[in-house]
Amino acid sequence: MINKETVVTEVALRDGSHAISHSFTVDQVTQVVKALDDANVPFIEVSHGDGLGGSSIQYGFSKTDEMKLIEASVGSTKNSAISVLLLPGIGTVKELKEAHQLGAKMVRVATHVTEADVSKQHISLGKELGMETVGFLMMSHMVPAEKLLEQAQLMESYGADTVYVVDSAGALLPHEVRTRIKLLKENLTVNVGFHAHNNLSLAMANTLAAIEEGATRIDGSVRCLGAGAGNTQTEVLVSVLERMNIQTGIDVYKMMDLAEELVAPILPEPQEITKGSLVLGYAGVYSSFLLHAYRAAEKYHLDPRDILIELGNRKVVGGQEDMIIDVASELAGYKIS
Numbered sequence: 001m002i003n004k005e006t007v008v009t010e011v012a013l014r015d016g017s018h019a020i021s022h023s024f025t026v027d028q029v030t031q032v033v034k035a036l037d038d039a040n041v042p043f044i045e046v047s048h049g050d051g052l053g054g055s056s057i058q059y060g061f062s063k064t065d066e067m068k069l070i071e072a073s074v075g076s077t078k079n080s081a082i083s084v085l086l087l088p089g090i091g092t093v094k095e096l097k098e099a100h101q102l103g104a105k106m107v108r109v110a111t112h113v114t115e116a117d118v119s120k121q122h123i124s125l126g127k128e129l130g131m132e133t134v135g136f137l138m139m140s141h142m143v144p145a146e147k148l149l150e151q152a153q154l155m156e157s158y159g160a161d162t163v164y165v166v167d168s169a170g171a172l173l174p175h176e177v178r179t180r181i182k183l184l185k186e187n188l189t190v191n192v193g194f195h196a197h198n199n200l201s202l203a204m205a206n207t208l209a210a211i212e213e214g215a216t217r218i219d220g221s222v223r224c225l226g227a228g229a230g231n232t233q234t235e236v237l238v239s240v241l242e243r244m245n246i247q248t249g250i251d252v253y254k255m256m257d258l259a260e261e262l263v264a265p266i267l268p269e270p271q272e273i274t275k276g277s278l279v280l281g282y283a284g285v286y287s288s289f290l291l292h293a294y295r296a297a298e299k300y301h302l303d304p305r306d307i308l309i310e311l312g313n314r315k316v317v318g319g320q321e322d323m324i325i326d327v328a329s330e331l332a333g334y335k336i337s
């Protein structure tokens with residue numbers, strides 16, 4: 001039976017950071033957070049696109065220190081809680097403690113889908129700090145449901161309050177989402193969540209499939225401001241759920257207004273499924289690789305699709321961004337020694 005309540009986490013100010021090369025300013029974040037808070041969005045995620053500590057040569061430098069963005073966000077909320085993302089190794093205990101001190105109330109500890117064991121320290125710390133703590137299994141399309149369950153059970157055993165199935169590449173088909181969420185629901189006692197990317201135009205269909213199978217925590221990005229073709233579009237999601245009599249507590253009109261008036265102007269161009277983002281879903285490639293692949297394609301005079309397809313063939317995963325340049329230079333005929 002479908003749960004009649006869904007808790008939405010707005011990820012545009014974190015996942016959307018990939019789409020604008022991590023260039024959010026305090027002013028933009030403050031305005032958007034205030035409006036999301038006024039619309040009563042329960043959780044708003046604010047961090048570098050690659051999570052706390054992501055600002056680096058490998059992932060791209062942030063224009064504004066993420067701690068300043070987190071501080072400004074916390075100071076702009078009355079209703080919403082601020083969430084941070086952390087990939088163990090990129091972010092450390094130090095950054096998590098700092099974000100918590102600034103007032104972040106939720107941490108989502110993200111690992112590759114086969115590497116949940118590296119999340120123990122940070123999930124435990126999140127709990128110790130009294131934060132709502134989430135395990136976030138990225139690239140969930142790469143393993144069968146049984147393996148995903150094994151990894152989710154690890155996160156549950158470390159104390160996660162929720163475990164997310166994360167379709168980082170936007171590659172999952174609705175029946176594949178169903179199988180995964182169903183198995184997790186049958187075998188976990190904690191909440192199950194779902195995070196989509198719209199590269200195959202399936203974010204909404206997959207999200208509804210997840211909800212029908214019992215997922216109660218769902219991510220959205222307003223105006224689709226997320227990596228690749230973006231995520232499930234929050235203002236659309238909230239409207240659809242209202243039509244289905246599923247409560248999110250979010251004000252639909254306010255969500256629509258802030259999408260159009262505050263978020264659309266931040267986007268360099270409207271989010272759509274371009275040939276690049278489509279190939280992410282088609283080849284099963286991490287959505288945040290898109291702009292890196294475009295830059296490499298320009299440098300080596302290649303079609304970005306060829307780079308992305310080859311990254312998909314090699315099953316490259318998050319954290320291996322340096323492989324984008326390696327692959328591009330190889331395709332361009334350079335020898336790597």
Ligand SMILES: CC[C@H](O)CC(=O)C(=O)O
Nearest residue numbers: 015049050138166168288
């Ligand atoms: C680099 C972290 C990544 O963007 C997390 C995420 O949202 C995903 O895997 O989809």
Ligand SMILES: [Mn+2]
Nearest residue numbers: 015168195227
């Ligand atoms: Mn994402």
